[in-house]
Amino acid sequence: MIRIEGLKKEYIGKNTRHIALNGIDLEIKSGEIFGIIGKSGAGKSTLIRCLNLLEQPTEGTIIINDDDLTKKSADALRKARQKIGMIFQHFNLLSSRTVHDNVAFPLELQHIAKTTIHEKVTQLLDLVGLSQKAQSYPDELSGGQKQRVGIARALASDPIALLCDEATSALDPETTDQILKLLKRLNKELGITIVLITHEMDVIRKICDKVAIIDQGIIQEVGTVTELFLNPKTKIAKNFTENSMHLKLPEDIEQKLFDNPYHSENLSPVIKLTFLGDAITTPVIAELSRKFNVACNIIQANIERVQSQSVGVTICHMQGEKKSWEDALTYLNNQDLKMEVIGYAAANAF
Numbered sequence: 001m002i003r004i005e006g007l008k009k010e011y012i013g014k015n016t017r018h019i020a021l022n023g024i025d026l027e028i029k030s031g032e033i034f035g036i037i038g039k040s041g042a043g044k045s046t047l048i049r050c051l052n053l054l055e056q057p058t059e060g061t062i063i064i065n066d067d068d069l070t071k072k073s074a075d076a077l078r079k080a081r082q083k084i085g086m087i088f089q090h091f092n093l094l095s096s097r098t099v100h101d102n103v104a105f106p107l108e109l110q111h112i113a114k115t116t117i118h119e120k121v122t123q124l125l126d127l128v129g130l131s132q133k134a135q136s137y138p139d140e141l142s143g144g145q146k147q148r149v150g151i152a153r154a155l156a157s158d159p160i161a162l163l164c165d166e167a168t169s170a171l172d173p174e175t176t177d178q179i180l181k182l183l184k185r186l187n188k189e190l191g192i193t194i195v196l197i198t199h200e201m202d203v204i205r206k207i208c209d210k211v212a213i214i215d216q217g218i219i220q221e222v223g224t225v226t227e228l229f230l231n232p233k234t235k236i237a238k239n240f241t242e243n244s245m246h247l248k249l250p251e252d253i254e255q256k257l258f259d260n261p262y263h264s265e266n267l268s269p270v271i272k273l274t275f276l277g278d279a280i281t282t283p284v285i286a287e288l289s290r291k292f293n294v295a296c297n298i299i300q301a302n303i304e305r306v307q308s309q310s311v312g313v314t315i316c317h318m319q320g321e322k323k324s325w326e327d328a329l330t331y332l333n334n335q336d337l338k339m340e341v342i343g344y345a346a347a348n349a350f
């Protein structure tokens, strides 16, 4: 288990002082794939570098399996670090070494016997599907292949955790999916804990179990990925999930929304329905017209996979008598789905 307590990091320059992390508490369970998402400059890289003490925290503790890394001597820390692998956005491979020798590098530093190293490297390259490229040089590889080398190298010391800093940000969408699938497989097969930092919610949605949102050096929201998609609490969480569900309302539609029904006559609610799993097939919208005589004009709808379940979102404009849509809203509030009124619009608005 990884426990971060009261983590603070200040960067102090000649005439500047910047607080990059401002009191972070997080618990990451063994075997979890834990995502940390935030905008550029939020403090993600600082946080992941503090996790293995590549960056010295200003305050706070980093506890890995009951072992406080911040209290270790330099020697003990070097040993502890071998149990935490790391991969990077730009792979950080040694260009003058072959794929085989890149993966061998951390083992050579530990003065392990050559034959043992060769056996281990062969196994690792097989694990990441790169056996054919053992004698190639990094320049001869695609981005996805380079990241596979990075992953194999990170696994060389049999780490308990793998830290990934924007590991797929330099890759195209298809290659990103392949690398994410590989990470998921390694998590399952090796039981390795994965901490993954990204600015893309799609990455979180595809492989993470839990997620923390970081902004301005503070954790804004933390929970399971499904929870976050069903019930984002903060504005930043809403933004991230809406983008990932491709549900950002176009500006011209946004402009037609009022924040209350009294703004002018005949305004009725625009609602957002979020469904999980089987509930998607429930013909809720059809029921509204049958039970309450409320017509629903669908403005936007989408279904995406979140943690191997389907999450569907429908945004629609309810139209009918005020009493009818009020009853319909009460009914929706009691259904097995999440309903949110996002505004009110005139009958002919869309």
Ligand SMILES: Nc1ncnc2c1ncn2[C@@H]1O[C@H](COP(=O)(O)OP(=O)(O)OP(=O)(O)O)[C@@H](O)[C@H]1O
Pocket: 011, 012, 018, 019, 020, 038, 039, 040, 041, 042, 043, 044, 045, 046, 047, 199
């Ligand atoms: N060595 C440093 N010295 C001074 N300030 C730094 C240093 N490293 C990072 N910062 C500042 O700390 C803040 C957090 O930086 P960090 O690199 O952790 O952000 P990030 O979330 O990883 O962003 P990105 O998505 O762009 O990689 C930024 O405002 C950055 O300018």
Ligand SMILES: [Mg+2]
Pocket: 044, 045, 046
């Ligand atoms: Mg970064």
